[in-house]
Structures are given as C-alpha cells and as structure tokens.
Amino acid sequence: MVATFKELTSFFQEVGAADVGHTNKSYLAHCIGVHNDMKKWGGSEEMCRAALFHSMYGTELFQDFALPIERRGEVRQMIGERAEDLVYVNCAMVRDTFDALMEQPAAPYVIGDRLTGGELEMTREDFDDLVTMHLCDWLEQVARWGNWDYRRDAFERMARRLGGIAEQRWNAVFAEAPAPQEEGV
Numbered sequence: 001m002v003a004t005f006k007e008l009t010s011f012f013q014e015v016g017a018a019d020v021g022h023t024n025k026s027y028l029a030h031c032i033g034v035h036n037d038m039k040k041w042g043g044s045e046e047m048c049r050a051a052l053f054h055s056m057y058g059t060e061l062f063q064d065f066a067l068p069i070e071r072r073g074e075v076r077q078m079i080g081e082r083a084e085d086l087v088y089v090n091c092a093m094v095r096d097t098f099d100a101l102m103e104q105p106a107a108p109y110v111i112g113d114r115l116t117g118g119e120l121e122m123t124r125e126d127f128d129d130l131v132t133m134h135l136c137d138w139l140e141q142v143a144r145w146g147n148w149d150y151r152r153d154a155f156e157r158m159a160r161r162l163g164g165i166a167e168q169r170w171n172a173v174f175a176e177a178p179a180p181q182e183e184g185v
Contacts (some may be wrong), residue, residue, distance in 0.1 A: 050083035057091035
C-alpha cells in the first residue's frame with residue numbers, strides 16, 4: 001500500500017530534505033510544485049508520486065540533498081515499484097546519454113547509470129514517462145533559476161517528442177525566456 005500525500009511530504013521532513021534550498025525556494029516546495037504540475041498535465045497518481053520524489057537520490061546537477069541508495073526499498077514501499085524505478089533512473093542517469101535518445105523512435109532506450117557505471121534499459125512507455133517527469137521538473141524551476149540555456153535544445157526536443165500539454169507548457173514557459181546565447185559568445 002502506497003503512502004498518502006501527507007505521509008510522503010512528512011518523509012521529506014524526517015530525512016532532513018524539506019528545508020534544503022532549491023532554485024529560490026525549499027526543496028520540498030519545488031517537489032510539491034513538480035507533483036502538482038504533473039497532476040495538471042494529467043499524470044496518473046503513480047506519475048505524481050514519482051514527480052514528488054523525482055530527485056530524492058540527488059541528480060547529476062542537484063546534489064544539495066541525496067537520500068542514500070540503500071534506502072530505495074523504503075521509498076519503493078511508499079511510492080510504488082514503478083514510480084521508484086522512474087525516480088532512480090531520473091537520479092542516476094548520465095544526462096548526455098538520456099538527451100541523445102530523444103529522436104530514437106523505438107526501444108530499447110539505454111541510458112548510462114552514473115551511480116553504478118552500468119547501463120539502464122527502458123521500454124518506450126517507461127522512457128516517455130521519464131521524459132515527461134524530467135521535463136515537468138525543469139519547467140517548474142527554470143524561470144526562478146534563470147539558467148534558460150542549460151540543455152535548452154534537449155528540453156525542447158523532449159517537449160516536441162511528447163507533444164500535447166508538455167509542448168504547450170514548454171512554449172508558455174519559454175515565451176518568457178531571453179533568446180538563446182550562441183556558444184562561444
């Protein structure tokens with residue numbers, strides 16, 4: 001049985017993650033924002049739980065809080081097996097290997113695992129759900145952070161791959177962005 005939303009947010013307090021700073025707000029506030037955006041995007045409860053915990057183990061970029069991987073079983077019990085698998089991949093992935101797959105139409109999708117040095121293989125459904133969560137996370141924070149050019153092309157390709165609400169949100173958020181900077185300028 002998965003935990004309630006209150007139990008899930010209480011977990012952030014219990015592990016010391018709630019008040020960690022993240023893009024000019026608290027880490028918990030950011031994670032709740034990603035959860036709420038995923039819900040607005042029509043994500044299932046499973047996807048919303050994954051969105052809430054999307055960077056629980058730290059990521060290639062976010063290292064201000066990282067729950068030890070040895071606690072994956074505990075997280076899995078709280079949010080469900082598939083949701084936790086998506087969270088793990090989002091945290092463990094080597095982003096260059098992930099970005100390189102945006103134009104690939106069919107599985108298997110093979111992503112580098114920065115935590116083990118191995119590879120993670122995903123189905124099309126799991127990969128597209130990972131893309132959805134990853135893009136939703138970025139769009140929730142980019143305007144506050146202001147780092148508009150960070151992997152901008154890759155995020156745009158994610159939005160185009162997914163279409164629908166993801167592309168609409170990309171267009172709305174990036175309508176406020178300054179023009180991309182040319183490399184070397």
